[in-house]
Amino acid sequence: MDIRRDRLLLGALAAGGAYTLVTTFTPSLRFAYRSPSLHLVVETAAGLVALLAAYLVAGRLREGPRLDDLLLAYSLALCGGGSLFLAAIPVAAESEMLDRFSTWAPFGARLLGAAALALAAFAPGRPLRSRVSLMLLSWLAAAVTLAAIAALTASLTGRLPLPVPPGLDPRSSYVPHVVGPTGVLVGQLASVVFFALASVGFARRSRQGDELLAWFAAGSVLAALASVHYLLFPSLYSEWLYTGDFLRLGFFVLLLTGAAREIHSFWHAREEAAVLVERHRIARDLHDGLAQELAYIAVEGRSLGRERSSPKLLELAASADRALGEARRAIAALSEPLDQPVALLLAQAAEEVTSRSGLRLTLILAEDVDVPPTAREDLVRIVREAVTNAARHSGGESVAVQLADGSDVRVRIIDGGAGFDPDTVSEGFGLASMRARAEALGGALRIRSAPGRGTEVEVVLPSSRFAS
Known part of the structure; x- marks a missing residue:
């Protein structure tokens, strides 16, 4: 068991749980605050961070294409694209039709992204063979999915129910209100389940030595708690900022942190490999050059010292032997693995x-x-x-x-x-x-x-x- 990785998971659970309890049971705090500009900033930041994390994770596909990494990149691209292209960009429009689009379309993208993330957590890590770039494939699949969600939502906008009851004002969000269309409530509950499953799956697999998955496990905990916040009070208002939005942003930040550490580890491993190659080259040069010359001096010095009964030559041969021993130790040290x-x-x-x-x-x-x-x-x-x-x-x-x-x-x-x-x-x-x-x-x-x-x-x- 990796104590540090378990602490990361437990820390996310403790912080997110405390945040949820404080928000729920502190009378002066609300679940929602009217701020169209800040809502836009959070959606944009979440989208950009998720897409950057998706790009970094997709980089793993170049080193060793695997099914679980492909699903990871796809799910992050889907979540990020939903926040950026289906929520942040349309939210500035004031049309009622676009307002419904900017609430239902991102909701569908997040739900599918959560399901894909849960699949990635339990997908086998078997190698994939493909003639096309799997990184490009993951991005294209996410783009096609987002386009399908956008087209379906746009075609149904006139028939979609209001995302929240007309008489419910977010300013009354001091206490939980578990109300709204059945599809929304079921979707939010499903998101909680998907993210919770993802956290369990990533935590289990991170114990096999993959640090990135430990960050995904911790982030999935925050995402599950964010869905709990969205379930406790209707959250499909495009002009309101919700407490769950900050947890969702924290989810993406943890994923980005894990991906950045993965890239750092990759380049560090490349540096160590380059150092090892250079060490082996120096060891070969020492063996073929310096060590051979010292061995020759030692052998010839002893031979001449005995022939001429010269203590100085014997001392020189002994010195060459000691230097040869140091050279051989250096060669051995340079030839050893760094780990x-x-x-x-x-x-x-x-x-x-x-x-x-x-x-x-x-x-x-x-x-x-x-x-x-x-x-x-x-x-x-x-x-x-x-x-x-x-x-x-x-x-x-x-x-x-x-x-x-x-x-x-x-x-x-x-x-x-x-x-x-x-x-x-x-x-x-x-x-x-x-x-x-x-x-x-x-x-x-x-x-x-x-x-x-x-x-x-x-x-x-x-x-x-x-x-x-």
Whole structure:
């Protein structure tokens, strides 16, 4: 269960529910306020936001065309087009016939959009094969549906009943009035059901890792509550602004936010893929160039040093061996996937050092800790340096590496060696390098040691630095 996504859904439910209760039971608040201009602004904003969200969602069809995404794009385009072309544009006309059109036509578009959204929530995510652009297909289907709704409504305008009882004034909307034509009441109730079903379906599917659907689930909650508001007081007045309109606008804003985050995640993934390709290229160049030359220097240096009994040449060969080891570690790091768990990388780094030094290694690593790739690389280098120092200077037989997560990410390297007095020992290059890496990540490096009690190196990084 993703706690963050559940909080988003529960937050929308709590906010929308509180808004509904306050509106219903506060005597000074009404369900409707006369403001033709503000009503026009809300309808236009809702339409534009819905169409933008539809466009962003339709972009998923380019990456992997699926039936559920096609229905999502269609339903949003239908809702957005209904608000913009069937409500906002005709609302300025003062003809009674157009007034009926601008109330019934958007109502039909919203009802069909809600039904399509519920279908999208439960539609299988199977791939689609089509020779035409599915993005274009979703927009064309929505346009044809809107045209059919407009034509049908225009042909029936003279016979359509008044959307609300003639004697009911919106200024009396201090209390609920569940009245109106049966078709309107059934339609509003159906919208509540459709949006509620959509919320359940999207919430269930979002647990499979699709963040966009979590935003759709939360938005569908607001849309269902908006339909409840429209049911509590007749809402098909074109010159009045309703409390449900703000919930409907909030629905579209949540969808747009989710779609925008989806686009951001897509480009971030593209960037990571490009970085990985470049890392592999650098790794190949290092392997075929630098590593080969260092290996040649090491082999020839040892051979010449033995032939001539030259300590300097043997020392040069040993230095080349160490440089070759660093090059190979760099090649390995560059070749690793960017999403490898930090716990695995720390374990590999510590085991690499202890396997050569003979130290006994204890690993206590939380597997669910997640940090960005750059931070993972710095933490690996800090652990490798700290374990190397323990092998060279502690005089102990064991070392422990710990990784824990809470309010902070904490990495500890603890050896069972002789220890030292930090106040009397100068900070060498290795320790200064570890401290600089920790501070570059927004954290801190702490050294705890005493003669006869071993040494603990702790890196503390604030988790807030890595919050997505």
